Amino acid sequence: MKLLIVEDDSRVMGALRAVLVQHGLEVACARTGEQALELVADGPDAVLLDLGLPDQDGFKVCTQIRKMSNVPIIVVTARTDWRSRVHGLNLGADDCIVKPYNVAELVARIHAVTRRAGTATWPGGVAPTSTAGAGPHVFGPVSLNTESRVVMVDGQRIHLTVKEFDLLALLARRPGVVFRREQIMSGVWGTAWEGAGRTLEVHVASLRQKLAVPGLIETVRGVGYRLTHPVVPTEVA
Template identity: 60%
Template sequence: MRLLLVEDDDHVAAALSAVLSRHGLTVVHARSGGEALQALLPDDAEPFAVVLLDLGLPDQDGFEVCGRIRKVSATPVIMVTARSDVRSRIHGLNLGADDYVVKPYDTGELLARIHAVSRRTGAAGTGGDQPVEESIPREPLRLGSLAVELPTRQVSVDGTVVPLTRKEFDLLALLAQRPGVVFRREQIISEVWRTSWEGTGRTLEVHIASLRAKLRMPALIETIRGVGYRLVAPAAGPAPDGRPSAP
């Protein structure tokens, strides 16, 4: 499996490349955002399965690089950075990163994440993840002002389209197809991330937070402490006479 490592520190890159190579990965090292984008241009070489992207690059911010990668390639991107705040995590995932790893990290954990994203996307660069459900309803799922169109992978609130990342859509689609049903965290991770690895739990929390913020419906996804999450169908609007509609 071929991997693009975007890291400006040669010592860090050399050490990580040695570890990854021992586990059967072919590592190509880019020292800047410009080198990374150049390396992702189509050529006759084997496509990259994953991009490991540091955020502190000399020529441009890693967030900007991720956004530019997403315009030219569907190759999975794992951000590897010392920025541990939730805002940075959400921003990176919103830009299209598939995962976010905070330094210092365990190399075993990083390897597990690399293999997880490569399994989910199949051949790198040839398209995104498939919808969670194999049988896709033709009609939009409507929950109050929220509409989820599975065939087109489009979400709208009050008729306004809300752009979501691939994983955000897959997560919402899973919950929206069975509103009111509690999905265990392990079940969601298995269905959406196609892995049973426990370390994905933090990524799930970040995606839930991002969905609540983007949809501007914080109460839509309810946290069931110690279990998982469920989608709460919005309450019906008032009846014509001003009284609440019957449940």
């Protein structure tokens, strides 16, 4: 598995790279946002993006990477303000970790985002698992394939971020059943942190806008969300 580390502190980068290599990762390093954008083109399986870069704002780099690729992004920040973390997630990051962090936790988070993205195989041949049952599924004009992670609306492919897809796939597991907010946060983001609720609302709003199927994702006030159309498995042509 290939990981791109974007970090301007050479000591931090060197120490982190050494640890991650011991965990069996292939690591590429960038010290600036410009270098990061160049290396993203090489197709890493995940990006560890520090926000404190010398040449440009880390949030801007996150936005640019997301325009180029669906690669999972873990934002690293020393900022304890929850608004900064939410802002990074809203820009397309898949996770956020605050310095100082435990390396074991970081490795677990890398496992989680690549597993959800379905793009990487870890050392030992451990393949990532899907976030939903076998697909594809059809609900109204929307077709969801959880193996290829492709979503179509009226025959047109729709670009979703990793988290948007995971959210839709989670709801598609049990159409018509209400998923509590804490269930969704745990299943998609791996956290029960109450302050992340706004992140969920933003992702739901973005998903609704991209799918453009009124009433498909229903808000159950005070509880959570559900899919209102039945999901019917179909044969793959």
